[in-house]
Amino acid sequence: MTDLLAPLAAIVGAANLLTTPHDIAPFITDYRGRYHGSPLAVALPASSDEVAALVRFCAAHRIAIVPQGGNTSTCGAATPDGSGRQLVIALRRLNRIRAVDAANQTITVEAGCTLAAVQAAAASAGLLFPLSLASEGSCQIGGNLSTNAGGLAVLRFGTMRELTLGLEVVLPDGQLLDALTALRKDTSGLDVKQLFIGAEGQLGLITAATLKLFPQPTAHATALLGVASADEAIATLNALQAAFGDRLTSFEMMSEVCQQLVAKYQPGALPFQAPWALLVELSDSGDNTSLQERLLQWLAARGLGDGVLAQNDSERTRLWQLREQMSELQKRDGPSIKHDIGVPTSAIPAFLDACGTALQAAFPGVRIVAFGHAGDGNLHYNISHTRPGNAGLFADEDAVNAIVYEQVHRLRGTLAAEHGVGQLKGHWLQRYKDPAALAVMRAVKQALDPQRIMNPGKWL
Structure with missing residues (x-):
């Protein structure tokens, strides 16, 4: 297929079509190192027109396309296969802030903008783009949209689906769909942009988005609390919502095992250990002092035992670091079977309770690291030490997943809350997703991508 490289290079420029092993290396392995590929090439377009030209060429020659943003996927959604016949279209050069409309509280950005760049552009206009992730310095808006990313502030602001007003998308035949509206109300037919949010690049390639902005909070009250049980954690969440309404921006929980990892690798960083640690943040207009005083009074009235209230921005940052470093500390401690349920x-x-009991029965001594966004029901539920010394962990992966996903299904939950499905969970999706929903998804895929060139080998 080397005869196809010259016309591809003509579209993006020879310097922006990568073919050597050294140049393509950063694009062919997923974030966790589980999936590896060997593409035809990696194209780096700098405009929506170049993306459309690449897709038209690929459609004409039946070349499969793998869209890629910051390559932070934990499910292999942006990794090519090993056939040497797939073109990776990486969007890092498609990185302009096209417009900030402060009066309309919207921002229009290209898909290759990092999340941190969008946050900064919003902040420079005195506004807030509220999506917040540990990988915000490297993940890109196109990837955030393709997985319907959630993060730390979903409780108040919602996922990317709720934060998106309009999209620009290159369809699988190379047409440019202009649905880049900044409207908050529009009943003129189906809201087609929703097809592409959460589709992991299988229906089209997102090139730009118009996103909602919000007034920048001027006050924060952040506390780390210790509670005796998960039941008490959820009771605390409900009580906070009743007392503070939508000022409650984040509600995170970390198990005792998580806290033990912090104590192991950062001695003295935790002010206490409890069966569950809760990271709670309120945000509002006004000043920190009054909001912190309200939270302090509420905590005193509740009679909660362990607790620390951040007194300044530095202390607030340190409390958030305890939560945001969990994935990295666990990775440092060894491999695990990860679930984003x-x-x-x-x-x-x-x-x-049910999943822990079932796992302990099947794998005595198993270690469960549970943490996440309890305010919206999203837990990162990670399993290690199914055998002594953590040997043979991934040989047990299917059995572990079967236990976890069966409990999730029993409670009408989801096996992919914010990280997507990709290559990792496709067969589990076929098992647990409603058959009628799967049929609708396949029908949409067939209608938009009959040649099946958009990100093949993933869950559709």
Whole structure:
């Protein structure tokens, strides 16, 4: 297929079509190192027109396309296969902030902008783009959209689906779909942009988006609390919502095992250890002092035992680092079988109890590292030490997944809350997703991509 490289290079420029092993190396392995590929080439377009030209060429020659953003996928969604016949279209050069409309509280950005760049552009206009992830310095908006990313502030602001007003998308035949509206209300037919949010690049290639912005909070109250059980954690969440409404921006929980990892690798960083640690943040207009005083009074009235209230921005940052470093600390401690599950918030205690009991029965001594966005029911539920010394962990992966996903399904939850499905969970999706929903998805795929060139080998 080397005869195809010259016309591809003519579209993006020879310097922006990567073919050597050294140049393509950063694009062919997923973030966790589980999936590796060997593409035809990696194209780096700098405009939507160049993306459309690449897709038209690929459609004419039946070349499969793998869209890629910051390559932070944990499910292999942006990794090519080993056939040497797939073109990776990486969007890092498609990185302009096209417009900030402060009066309309919107921002229009290209898909290759990092999340941090979008946050900064919003902040420079005195506004907030509220999506917040540990990988925000490297993940890109196109990838955030393709997985319907959630993060730390979903409780108040919602996922990318709720934060998106319009999209620009290159369809599988190379047409440019201009649905880049900044409207908040529009009943003129189907909202077609929703097809592409969460589709992991299988229906089209997102090139730009118009996103919602919000007033920048001027006050924060952040506390780390210790509670005795998951039931008490959810009761605390409900009580906070009743007392503070949508000022409650984040509600994170970390198990005792998580806290032990912090103590192991960062001695003294934790002010206490408890069966569950809760990271709670309120945000509002006004000043920090009054908001912090309100939270302090509420905590005193509740009679919660362990607790630390951040007194300044430096302390607030240190508390958030305890939560945001969890994935890295666990990686440092060794491999694990990862789950990004979601259940109704009220069902979190039942899930933790039933799933923990079933896993301990199947794998005595198993270690469960559970943490995440309890305010929206999304837990990162990671398993290690199914055997002594953590030997043979991934030989047990299917058995572990079967236990976890069965409990999730029983509680009408999801096996992919914010990280996507990719190559990792496709067969589990076929098992647990409603058959009628799968049929609708396949029908949409067939209608938009009959040649099946968009990100093949993933869950559709």
